[in-house]
Amino acid sequence: MxxxxxxxxxxxxxxxxxxxxxxxxxxxxxxxxxxxxxxxxxxxxxxxxxxxxxxxxxxxxxxxxxxxxxxxxxxxxxxxxxxxxxxxxxxxxxxxxxxxxxxxxxxxxxxxxxxxxxxxxxxxxxxxxxxxxxxxxxxxxxxxxxxxxxxxxxxxxxxxxxxxxxxxxxxxxxxxxxxxxxxxxxxxxxxRPFSCSAWIASIHRGVDVARAGGSAMWRGDGATSERVVQELYDLPDHAMLDMGDFAGGLLKYLSAHPVEHVTIAGGIGKLTKLGQGAGDLHSGRSQVDFATLADVFGRPEIAEMQTALAVLDHLGPVFGDHVAGAALAEARRRLPAGQGVDVVVIDRAGQIVGRA
Missing domain, CATH: 3.30.2110.10 (CbiD-like)
Structure with a gap:
């Protein structure tokens, strides 16, 4: 397409x-x-x-x-x-x-x-x-x-x-x-230049095709997360859907067209924003709230950090698991009861740094 x-x-x-x-x-x-x-x-x-x-x-x-x-x-x-x-x-x-x-x-x-x-x-x-x-x-x-x-x-x-x-x-x-x-x-x-409607329409068609094919799991954003999740769950290509920045669009469509199970995978920055309630994960339209993270972990220095990766380097695995858990909670809030969902958080090197 x-x-x-x-x-x-x-x-x-x-x-x-x-x-x-x-x-x-x-x-x-x-x-x-x-x-x-x-x-x-x-x-x-x-x-x-x-x-x-x-x-x-x-x-x-x-x-x-x-x-x-x-x-x-x-x-x-x-x-x-x-x-x-x-x-x-x-x-x-x-x-x-x-x-x-x-x-x-x-x-x-x-x-x-x-x-x-x-x-x-x-x-x-x-x-x-x-x-x-x-x-x-x-x-x-x-x-x-x-x-x-x-x-x-x-x-x-x-x-x-x-x-x-x-x-x-x-x-x-x-x-x-x-x-x-x-x-x-x-x-x-x-x-229309830079219209997000085309990307979201592609998400809808991808979900439809995967549902019709009997597949039950999808990925989140980026080639690295695709490779990791596909290997992790041994998924066919047509079950791998790139949600891009539009986590909200994916979850909204799945709420009306539920599947057996969905895996949301992506980089720690985007999934931190999802866990904090953002549906549009583009860097120009949502930002990580570092002040809130500082309060959550009782570490004031986090408020001055610039990236979620810096927080991960600072706190270690506990932060990756926190991001996965928060993103999972937000996904469940947006999806109907009974919808199977899990979250995989990946760093730039393709390593899994959090799961929930």
Whole structure:
């Protein structure tokens, strides 16, 4: 999955900075490319650009990068502009081909677009990884254009992304069982710079896939914690979920979609903040309360420390166990009764320094 709607590993900020330029999702690009192909096929026009109305009323104009027309088919391509968001698919060439399709509308995964191979996603196993809202957007364009030109709705719509399989390796797609390329994403058509909603949506999909696969445990943040927890519990890849900074988002979703057991693992700094009640663990939005730690341990010098690792070095294992216990208590407070949960605290060297 890419960052825009189901999360890549590149952006974790909250909200949209109004000084940053927004961009457009792969779903919006594919829809604009489809509209261009239909214009060329049914009206004979070859536009240099095409406008599109998005689900929330935005009306962007897309520049056409390529357009090819055959006897009964056409395809157009658009370069995705993610604005100022560090989206893994920024600059990707999104291509859409439309051709006669027998009966009804059929979506096909072209080169660089993945196929769903595992249950739990909002698409059935075997389907092209073109998410529901992009499908709806393309169907609406097809219906409008067909009505305008007196055509039927029998169409095969193939979406492809140049180098999509290589780009997908930088996303969660392989772990979620989307193989062969990227997902075509977007619920609004708009990429808002540094939006945390995409990351949280990825957490939701990861939980869904793991639940559907019968897995019962997930990890917290970072590659180090993933390796430690995966080895500790012998977990499959699809049971490993990166919550990033959004512990609150993970716990909220699990409270409504409980599992047999969840393991929350991460660095001592983030889990100290979780234990102190923070749901957003980003360094810009929550801080370790060293004064409270000084009171808890009766050690005034802790109030002047700058990092949780410094406290760990100062106090030793007792602090790691305290952090694990406090994080466990906070997780239990946010989860329903009976939800199995444990906490693993890890230092930068990948050593377990606390468990509860």
């Amino acid at each position: 890419s960052r825009e709607g189901t999360g890549s590993s590149n952006s974790r900020g909250r909200g949209a900075d109004p000084t940053l330029r927004r961009g457009w999702t792969t779903g919006a690009c594919a829809t604009a490319a489809l509209k261009t192909a239909l214009l060329a096929l049914w009206s004979g026009t070859r536009p240099d650009s095409v406008g599109l109305r998005l689900p929330r009323g935005e009306t962007p104009v897309f520049t056409i990068e390529d357009l090819v027309v055959g006897d009964d088919w056409a395809e157009a391509a658009i370069i995705k502009d993610a604005g100022d968001d560090p989206d893994v698919t920024h600059g990707a060439l999104v291509r859409c081909r439309v051709a006669p399709g027998g009966q009804g509308i059929r979506f096909v995964a072209g080169p660089g677009v993945g196929t769903v191979t595992r249950p739990g996603l909002p698409l059935p196993v075997g389907a092209a990884a073109i998410n529901p809202v992009p499908r709806q957007m393309m169907e609406e364009v097809l219906r409008d254009m067909a009505a305008l030109h007196g055509r039927d709705l029998d169409a095969e719509i193939t979406v492809s992304v140049r180098d999509g399989e290589a780009l997908a390796a930088q996303t969660w797609n392989p772990r979620l069982g989307i193989l062969g390329g990227l997902s075509i994403l977007g619920t609004t058509g708009v990429v």
